[in-house]
Amino acid sequence: MYTSNFSNLLLNIDSYKASHWLQYPPNTEYLSYYIEARGGKFDVVAFGIQAFIKEYLLKPITQQDIDDAEQVLIAHGLSFNRQGWQRLLDKHQGFLPLKIEAVAEGTVLPTSNVVCQITNTDPEFFWLAGYLETALLRAIWYPSTVASISYFCKQKIKQALLQSSDDLSGLSFQLHDFGARGASSLETVALGSLAHLVNFKGTDSVSALVAAKRWYNSNEMPAFSIPAAEHSTITAWGKENEKFAYENMIDQFAGENKIYSVVSDSYNLWNAVSHIWGEQLKEKVIEKGGRLVIRPDSGEPIEVVCRTLEILADKFGYRVNSKGYKVLPDFIRIIQGDGINSNSIEAILNAIMQAGFSVENVNFGMGGGLLQQINRDTMGWAMKASAICINGEWKAIYKDPITSQAKRSKKGILALTKSENEWQTVRIEELNDKENQLRTIFLNGKLLIDESFEQVRQRAE
Structure with missing residues (x-):
């Protein structure tokens, strides 16, 4: 009989995520993903990432989580990265080796700008950032919309x-x-x-x-x-x-x-x-x-x-x-x-x-x-991979479907700049002397910025 534990982060996924660790190029070390709202009639008010981190990412995964996830996903017809998750438990005591950057909550900015970026910090776990897409994207698109x-x-x-x-x-x-x-x-x-x-x-x-x-x-x-x-x-x-x-x-x-x-x-x-x-x-x-x-x-x-x-x-x-x-x-x-x-x-x-x-x-x-009368398409929210490091060499990756220019994704490791009231998403190497509006809020299992609701409100004002 399989688990009924909703708090297992390993099971907070779309099914196909369980097989993605086998699909990346050999010698992949790091992957960087970003989240943006691609369009719609509303400006973006960024909100929700602190709630998600506190609720789901500050607790280490456990042996029971791994065992339960293996049982469910194998029975479900998928592969399971048993070795990878076991290594994460042994090496990092179950805390996630990830860096999450995000624009300050309550910030108002135009669509088509990066609001969050996530990258693994340990090359053994190149597959981890993408594994969280289902939960992380949902945690941002809904409250932000x-x-x-x-x-x-x-x-x-x-x-x-x-x-x-x-x-x-x-x-x-x-x-x-x-x-x-x-x-x-x-x-x-x-x-x-x-x-x-x-x-x-x-x-x-x-x-x-x-x-x-x-x-x-x-x-x-x-x-x-x-x-x-x-x-x-x-x-x-x-x-x-x-x-x-x-x-x-x-x-x-x-x-x-x-x-x-x-x-x-x-x-x-x-x-x-x-x-x-x-x-x-x-x-x-x-x-x-x-x-x-x-x-x-x-x-x-x-x-x-x-x-x-x-x-x-x-x-x-x-x-x-x-x-x-x-x-x-x-x-x-x-x-x-x-x-x-x-x-x-x-x-x-x-x-x-x-x-x-x-x-x-x-x-x-x-x-x-x-x-309730909203969905992910209300503002076109998406999380996409934009950079990969293979054998120590970073390169930009992107999608550019000929059938939909609206789904073209951004390239490279990203930064967010603000000048007066002008917001711009740039590649990190183009930042120059401008301040990056993306702040590191989560690093290797720890919440680095813990704000009050009043601070968020004041920003939106």
């Missing part, structure tokens, strides 16, 4: 606020993570929501709070949420008692400096906004204090948001700010969490302003569009 989408949305919201608002103080709470239940696994939520928090401070993914402390030395609360209703807590009162369900939310959660959110489309959103909130409960909302955030949860987002704003302005009044846009009273706002993604959010922002309202009236929640 989420951070990049979140950053893109933040820039769009910021531009809209600059146009329509006198106050940018709420920007870091303008996009809230609703993605926990729609993500594919606990680790997906932890990594993805934490990546979102590089840019914002609102989440309903509690796993991200644990991840910030576990992987990024966070001793302060990195994000916040508020009491909020779901459909069951409204519909449990019955349709005929909808008003009392809302009134209970006021009684339980309203008050000075308090914020609470109430989903209001369980039945008829327009009746709820116009008559229940705007008439029957209007005085109580005002008198109790704090801020009521009304959440529509269905319909066409542009129509729903703009019509809700119009009704609330009619029922509760508004002021006109210095930019000429309407702002609802501070005690009432909207959060739109249905149908939000990197495409729709820009259209909704524009529609809000075209309707004459400031964007500060509306917060957004993003779920699947943030954490």
Whole structure:
């Protein structure tokens, strides 16, 4: 019977990796690989490598790992590098003889630039860097893509606020993570929501709070949420008692400096906004204090948001700010969490302003569009070998498929430079006197740079 141990690094691979040690040229000593996002509409926000190193690379491989991996991979129909792994255990006590360089996390840079580079440090283990491709690429592409989408949305919201608002103080709470239940696994939520928090401070993914402390030395609360209703807590009162369900939310959660959110489309959103909130409960909302955030949860987002704003302005009044846009009273706002993604959010922002309202009236929640509706091709992430050393001689290697120029890979051992706001990936021999933005963060089983989440956030700012 074979193992069921998910923590075995030797089994954290695509199957074909197990046979690659037999496929390199004779006398190969070193191989260098790099990771980049090859394209897409987002700038890259690098994130996730420290989490991966802490979770998977600081523990040595064990005899049990080797024995289990051999049993699984042989039975699976593959070869197994028993001698190589045994030698690694004996010579390096199971710690990986690798050097990993990466751009500082939270760095924002254009696509088509190296963000990570990995090379073996002991020529006996030339096959090792490539063996980690499956795990390492996944560890970078997923959280970096989420951070990049979140950053893109933040820039769009910021531009809209600059146009329509006198106050940018709420920007870091303008996009809230609703993605926990729609993500594919606990680790997906932890990594993805934490990546979102590089840019914002609102989440309903509690796993991200644990991840910030576990992987990024966070001793302060990195994000916040508020009491909020779901459909069951409204519909449990019955349709005929909808008003009392809302009134209970006021009684339980309203008050000075308090914020609470109430989903209001369980039945008829327009009746709820116009008559229940705007008439029957209007005085109580005002008198109790704090801020009521009304959440529509269905319909066409542009129509729903703009019509809700119009009704609330009619029922509760508004002021006109210095930019000429309407702002609802501070005690009432909207959060739109249905149908939000990197495409729709820009259209909704524009529609809000075209309707004459400031964007500060509306917060957004993003779920699947943030954490799940992405893949490796969203930004074209890839890890490729770019240099090999055979018999002491380094040479560049690359792919250049005639059928796809987009998949052409870079050549040589790479470096990353920055001049003003210009980023450039160059070969290491072309670095000259420029500073290499790739920093050695892992060397032979040790984490060399251990940053806080606040440092990552400050970089993204």
